[in-house]
Amino acid sequence: MIERLHTAEKMSKIVKHNGVAYLCGQVGEGDTVTAQTIEMLSRVDALLAEAGSSRKQILQAIIWLADINDVAEMNAVWNAWMPKGFAPARACGEAKLGRPELKVEVIITAAYED
Template identity: 35%
Template sequence: MNTLTDMISYFGTGNRASLAVTHHGTGYFAVTPKAPYDPSLSTAEQTRQLLDKADLRLAEIGSVKSKLLFVAIILPDMSDYAEMNGVWDEWVGGITPPARACFSAGLASPDLKVEMIMVCATD
């Protein structure tokens, strides 16, 4: 491995972004609920969809949720914080949860109620 590019693995590359990237034993990716986003679903339901996708993405890059290091959770409406946390708490039950931050921001679609950015160990 002679260059930085030789040390990076890209997963599901597209024109704008990769689905995930790994570098030196660390994986990086963002995850959203199942697309197209269904605005009739509650924040809890969208969070379940998102975490199901996260499990698949983690497996794809050779990791599992117990190897998560950090998660940034983005909600367009902080009044949904408790609802999202109920699903999150179930998902991380039985493992040492990662460090995390939760904040409010506008998301790319008005139908999107939650998005997460995850960093994990891959070895």
């Protein structure tokens, strides 16, 4: 069974199937990469909790930065947020994001328990 949560015309915020939760891309508000990353990861926490998952169950993270030179700043927040020993498979690259003010976006795939 596939379960879709917060479904709108173009996407669902969470799609759950066979013990895996797929989150739509998350961004944050703020003027800096640090501020946006903190808020973005807070939104990830809320969606993971709603899906019955947590940071420790993240399988994969795909992170997009508007400027790859901001990777160290983003990583400082990410590393403090991610529990030690639970790092997921991860990719990080540079991309033009959906709005000019956005500096970072993450796509999360995580396991959940029924």
